[in-house]
Amino acid sequence: MNTDNYTFTTTIKVRDYEVDVQGIVNNARYLHYLEHTRHEFCDSIGYSFREMHERGYDPVLSRAEVDYLTTLTLGETMVSCLNISRRGPRYIFKQDIYKTDGTPVVKALITVVVLHEGRVSRGDELNEAFGPYLSPL
Amino acid sequence: MNTDNYTFTTTIKVRDYEVDVQGIVNNARYLHYLEHTRHEFCDSIGYSFREMHERGYDPVLSRAEVDYLTTLTLGETMVSCLNISRRGPRYIFKQDIYKTDGTPVVKALITVVVLHEGRVSRGDELNEAFGPYLSPL
Amino acid sequence: MNTDNYTFTTTIKVRDYEVDVQGIVNNARYLHYLEHTRHEFCDSIGYSFREMHERGYDPVLSRAEVDYLTTLTLGETMVSCLNISRRGPRYIFKQDIYKTDGTPVVKALITVVVLHEGRVSRGDELNEAFGPYLSPL
Amino acid sequence: MNTDNYTFTTTIKVRDYEVDVQGIVNNARYLHYLEHTRHEFCDSIGYSFREMHERGYDPVLSRAEVDYLTTLTLGETMVSCLNISRRGPRYIFKQDIYKTDGTPVVKALITVVVLHEGRVSRGDELNEAFGPYLSPL
Numbered sequence: 001m002n003t004d005n006y007t008f009t010t011t012i013k014v015r016d017y018e019v020d021v022q023g024i025v026n027n028a029r030y031l032h033y034l035e036h037t038r039h040e041f042c043d044s045i046g047y048s049f050r051e052m053h054e055r056g057y058d059p060v061l062s063r064a065e066v067d068y069l070t071t072l073t074l075g076e077t078m079v080s081c082l083n084i085s086r087r088g089p090r091y092i093f094k095q096d097i098y099k100t101d102g103t104p105v106v107k108a109l110i111t112v113v114v115l116h117e118g119r120v121s122r123g124d125e126l127n128e129a130f131g132p133y134l135s136p137l
Numbered sequence: 138m139n140t141d142n143y144t145f146t147t148t149i150k151v152r153d154y155e156v157d158v159q160g161i162v163n164n165a166r167y168l169h170y171l172e173h174t175r176h177e178f179c180d181s182i183g184y185s186f187r188e189m190h191e192r193g194y195d196p197v198l199s200r201a202e203v204d205y206l207t208t209l210t211l212g213e214t215m216v217s218c219l220n221i222s223r224r225g226p227r228y229i230f231k232q233d234i235y236k237t238d239g240t241p242v243v244k245a246l247i248t249v250v251v252l253h254e255g256r257v258s259r260g261d262e263l264n265e266a267f268g269p270y271l272s273p274l
Numbered sequence: 275m276n277t278d279n280y281t282f283t284t285t286i287k288v289r290d291y292e293v294d295v296q297g298i299v300n301n302a303r304y305l306h307y308l309e310h311t312r313h314e315f316c317d318s319i320g321y322s323f324r325e326m327h328e329r330g331y332d333p334v335l336s337r338a339e340v341d342y343l344t345t346l347t348l349g350e351t352m353v354s355c356l357n358i359s360r361r362g363p364r365y366i367f368k369q370d371i372y373k374t375d376g377t378p379v380v381k382a383l384i385t386v387v388v389l390h391e392g393r394v395s396r397g398d399e400l401n402e403a404f405g406p407y408l409s410p411l
Numbered sequence: 412m413n414t415d416n417y418t419f420t421t422t423i424k425v426r427d428y429e430v431d432v433q434g435i436v437n438n439a440r441y442l443h444y445l446e447h448t449r450h451e452f453c454d455s456i457g458y459s460f461r462e463m464h465e466r467g468y469d470p471v472l473s474r475a476e477v478d479y480l481t482t483l484t485l486g487e488t489m490v491s492c493l494n495i496s497r498r499g500p501r502y503i504f505k506q507d508i509y510k511t512d513g514t515p516v517v518k519a520l521i522t523v524v525v526l527h528e529g530r531v532s533r534g535d536e537l538n539e540a541f542g543p544y545l546s547p548l
Contacts (some may be wrong), residue, residue, distance in 0.1 A: 017443050021294065021297055027197075049485065075461040157428055211322075212323075305439035332433045342473055
């Protein structure tokens with residue numbers, strides 16, 4: 001599948017323990033996949049979550065909108081994609097998860113604010129890191 | 138705090154392993170709390186998730202909107218409340234989580250469809266069970 | 275069931291999301307139940323995990339032995355019991371989980387050491403707290 | 412590091428949400444890593460957990476012994492290795508997890524029985540699949 005429209009793409013294989021009694025990946029797991037994808041993106045641009053955390057910057061969710069379109073199950077692999085935008089002190093991640101054949105699984109809009117020593121930060125240090133990767137809203 | 142405006146209310150204590158390296162309950166955990174609350178509600182009206190599942194009815198999320206307002210941490214207890222409405226084949230749960238002092242933690246709108254043998258069900262059996270508890274949209 | 279032989283007992287209801295595709299509580303979840311039980315015990319004697327953590331004491335596992343005897347599934351409630359002993363700098367928790375009818379589910383021996391600022395502590399402060407509750411090995 | 416003594420080896424990167432408030436991977440997570448490694452091994456020999464499950468074979472743990480030697484934290488990658496042996500109806504997995512520099516993290520002995528339609532199976536079909544990979548006890 002074509003992922004040219006995304007700033008960052010990674011693949012994640014479902015782990016069997018993530019599948020619940022209904023035979024599908026439990027809905028909360030997708031929040032984990034989405035977080036993991038954002039953190040892999042941060043890694044990829046050289047500014048890891050660990051490094052942020054050690055410098056006192058803690059990204060936290062302020063809002064999540066998730067549309068569940070198709071289910072994933074045992075043995076499947078997903079393609080997890082994102083774009084990042086900025087609105088004031090908020091980073092907005094447009095995150096889409098697909099099956100490897102391109103079937104949409106989840107479409108999400110995740111709003112993140114960055115706390116610095118417990119207060120919402122304008123995040124100048126982060127803006128420098130993320131600036132080159134921002135998409136228009 | 139006053140929970141008269143809700144159809145169902147339960148309390149959940151944060152388990153320490155649910156708190157992440159940032160010192161707060163990880164964002165994905167709230168989806169678990171919300172699911173657990175819905176299932177406790179079903180239990181309370183005498184139609185458990187287990188019974189649904191055994192009869193071939195599987196509720197699955199079609200959409201989740203979650204606003205994260207305040208964080209929870211080690212040792213805290215939450216009050217988790219819900220109202221349920223219906224729009225066609227969809228059940229819409231308005232779910233709010235508070236600290237015990239009434240501070241809002243999470244406000245969520247969770248849309249659920251019920252699959253019966255893999256297909257979206259109008260859920261007549263479920264409507265009978267949930268009917269008396271529905272709020273207007 | 276009779277739990278007189280244990281220093282501490284709590285009940286935990288299975289949450290439906292903890293049940294995996296095999297229809298049983300996933301093996302790793304029991305480590306969570308066991309940890310949660312230990313932390314509830316600490317709470318009950320007035321020295322919470324949170325307080326320990328804030329004072330720089332971090333209990334970490336050095337060994338877990340878990341016998342899985344029966345499975346738990348949707349809607350079930352467990353009775354989780356523990357005794358605590360001490361050998362040098364190690365706390366040894368004998369932890370048993372039962373169904374409410376007394377059927378043994380899990381028998382575990384969990385060895386914990388307490389780190390203080392990253393080093394194994396003799397834990398004098400902890401010994402004072404836990405001393406009255408210790409069983410012979 | 413040299414993994415020649417193991418039948419199967421895979422690498423797993425810690426996901427940041429797996430790190431708890433103590434700044435280390437929570438003890439229960441290792442049970443997930445160990446399970447995931449066993450399932451990846453099954454995949455690698457062409458007999459996936461999904462296929463087993465669909466044929467009515469369900470591997471379940473009967474015992475876990477886990478020594479926790481070093482902690483893992485944010486951003487780290489582990490090398491997860493296993494050997495498999497058989498004793499009567501039990502499969503015994505010797506599983507070791509290392510840091511990428513060879514530091515031992517966890518050493519585990521996991522005993523698995525296979526249920527077939529709810530009863531312990533001698534697992535002739537599985538023996539055929541796993542036979543070529545068995546180590547002496």
